[in-house]
Structures are given as structure tokens and as C-alpha cells.
Amino acid sequence: MNFIIYSTALASGLLAGAISPSLAYSRSILLGITLMHSVLSGALFGVFVTAVIGLPVTPALSAVLFAITFSILTAEAVNRGIPEDAAISLAVSVSVAISIIFTFLVALHVPLGVSAAMSYVFGISSVLTINDFLRVVISLTLVMPLAHLFWYEYKFISFDPEGAEAMGLSVRFYRYLYYALASVAATAIAMTLGVLLTHIIISLPGLFALRKKYVYPYRLSYLAGVTIVMGGYLISLPLSLPPSAGVGILASISLLYLFVGGKK
């Protein structure tokens, strides 16, 4: 059991490290809020349609689809001139409304429905199964190579979007591909650590690398991701806390170090 928990923690840390640099370098941390709220609404929608209607749409699949759809719609709205904060607020409002409606419906129709809903908010990091582990590993196998393959393009698009477009790079294609990868990664991590913590976990490693001005940030990003997630799991045991709480404590300390004590 412990092997599955720590292996999942390791894979989650690597997954966060793989997706985080592009998120931080493209200044899309705020967009992560949209991502996480849509993961929650998608997961709850999935719980409802699977348990009540009987459709074969798993919470993980609907969470990924919701996350991709909402992040692309938000980015399109920004492209069409709506201020970013307004577009994100709108997406979050719609996601929250969907979450509330489906939490209510799940609680109404599914025994223990509310606890299922809450598990997506706070995570199930102490009761992981082999399926949870496999979900994170499959996501990692998909996300890691593609994130590396297109890293140079992502960084250049973040650096000079106008120049990149003029050079013939399809800025829109790369952004949407990135949102798809981020959605897969965020969903996989959220299903174990919970939506609340996942936003921090996928932002922090990249922020470390950006703060240190690394040209190739992955070594630091992976190190930060694995250290925070694995370290969180390790410190939670003697404190008798759920592992995601330990991760949250370590993430908070890391953020404090990053912005107060971690000046380059």
C-alpha cells in the first residue's frame, strides 16, 4: 500500500514538474484557476452521469474534457479582446455553478455522494489504489515527452508571441496543445491530491525555475515537484495528517521561500 502511495507521489511530482515550466513562463498561473475549477465541475458531472444516468463517462474523462474546453474558451475570449481577469472570472463562475448543481444532484441520488464530491476537492492521497497510480503514470507518459518536445516553442511564444506568429509558428495550436496537456496533468494530480492543492503544485516548480532564470528549467522543476510532493507525504506521516495536508504545508513554505527569502 505504501509502495503505491509513494510511487503515485513520485509520479505526481514528476508530472507537476513536466507541466509547470510552460505554465509559469507563459504567465498562465491565473488560467490555472479556470483549469482547476473546470476539473472539479467535470469530475462531479462525471460522477453524476456514471452513477445516476449510467453513461460510460468516467469522472477522469469528463474532468479532462471540461478542463480542455474551459481553458480553450477562456483563451479564445482573451484573444477576442475580453480582459483576462473578466474571462477567467466568467469561466470560474460557470464552473462553480456546474459544480454546485452536480454536487447537489450527486448528493441527492448517490449514497455517499457528498463524500465522493469532497474527495475531488481535498484529494484521496491516503487511500490510493493501483488505478490511481496507473492514471498518473499514463498521464506522465503522455505529458512528459510532449512538454519536452515543444518546450523551445512554448518558451519562444511566451517570450515574443508577435514575433513567433510572424515567423510562422502557430501560436494558437501550441497554446491549445498545451492546455490539453495541462488539463490531463491537472486532472491526474487533482484526483489524488485534490483540486485545491493541485493548482499550487502545478504552478510552484515552474515558478522556482522562472525565479532562478533557468534557460532549461526542467531539472529544477522536476526536483521541486518531486521534493514538494514526496516531502509532503513524508512529513505528513509523523504528524498523523492526510498526505495532501503535508504537501500543502511544504508548498506554503516553498512559496514563502520563493517570494520572501529566495531572491536571486
Add this chain to the structure above:
Amino acid sequence: MRHSVRAMELVTEMNNDVLVKDLETGYGTKAVIKGLSFRVKSPFFLIIMGPNGAGKTTLLRTLIGSIKPIGGSVVLYGIVPWKDKAKIRSIVGYAPQVINIREEVPVTVEEVVGMGLLSKLPPPRLISGSLKNLIKKYLNLVGLDGYEKTFFNHLSGGQQKRVLIASALIRRPKVLILDEPGSMLDFKVRCELSQLIEKIFQEGMADVIVTAHDIPPCLSIEPYLLLLNRDRYAFGRISEVLKKEILSKIYPGITESEGLIILGEDHVKP
């Protein structure tokens, strides 16, 4: 007979490497530029000059196909830019204004110049040994030997412009399009940059289109000049266009003092 006249007109038009006719362009349905027409044949060095908000960058974006014109037509080397973006981007080397660049992203000079060429190729885009040599060659051309591993944001304003020129030039473009390369630079640096751009043109590496608020200093050639302010424009050689009566129509804030003409930055209300 009418057909042959039309055919003659078409041949004449095709002989122009930049052909802009009754152009109306802007963002969405809001036109920034109206009724603009000019034509120029390669080799050319064209300066697009006008006050803030005159539509200089809008015109450049139309020329590289980022904006579809509202009306009229644009043809660049026989290509309609907005219709065939891939083709137009394969012949254009574009250097945007530095102000639009996010300098906090840690990008090296080598990466900026390398992407100029790699963006023309399919992924995976990796900086190989041969590309490193090519980057060195173009950095040498713009006077930045040994700066490969330097961060872009550690360079001075003039050096950053040179890197962007190298990045545009490594693509071996037919035309080098530079958006305000001289902005926010002192006279000496602007002078050196103008001489570099002139050298690129004189050596036949590319035609040149440059936007500016005033005539780039230290040029030894007489370029074409497009004076532009939204729905007003004048086009010709500098000696034909730089006249007080023409300038006063493009720059409403123009004043004359002790024999000097001072260009205002006033906008013309569309």
C-alpha cells in the same frame, strides 16, 4: 482590346514587388488606414514614417498577413499575404518592437536567433552544431560576436535590436521588415543600427521595410519614404516627399523654428 489592356495592367502590377491598392485595414471592422496606394519594385529600402497611432504597425501586420484588409488589396512578391500566410512568412524576416517582448522569460541570444530559422522547419526544433555555426555567422554580421549564451534581457537596447535583426535575417528572407528599430535609442546607436540595416540592403541580402517616427540617421542612400497618418499619406523618394507643405498635411503639429522643421506628434482624427 480591353482584355489586352487589362492583361498589360496585370503584368505591370505583377512587376511590383510591393503593391498596395486602395487599402483599408485595421482591427475588426474599425479601419486604421484608409485609401492607401503605393507600389515599389525590388531592390527597395522603404521607410514608413508617421506619428504615434498613424497605422504604421497596422500596415506592417497587414503586409505579413496577420491582418486581413477590410478593403483594397495588398500583394507582396506576387503573394496575397492574408490568403497565403505560410508562403508570405517563408519570405519575410520580421523584427517586432522590443516593447512587445516579455524580457522576464530567460531566453538566450542563441535561442532567439536560432528560432528564426527553426520556425521554418518542422519539429523537433533543436539547436544543432551546424545551426550554432550559422547563428555565430549572423551574430558576427550584426556585430555581436560571442554573445550566444548571453540572456536577451542582459543586452542593451541597441544590442537587442541587432539580435532581432539577426533572427529575422537567418531565415534568408526576401524582405526584412523592422518595426521601429530605432525607438528608445540614442542618436549614436540609431546611427550604427541604420548603417547596419543599410549594409544588409546594399549587400543584396534583402529588401528593407522600416517603420520610424523620423528618418533613420546616417543613411548614405536615398530610400523610398511613405509618410502615413491614417487616411493621409505621401509616397516617393525622400527628396520628393520631405517638403514642408507635404509634412504639414501628415503632421498637423508641425512647427518651424529658425529654419528647422519640428514634427509634432498630433494625430489626425479619423
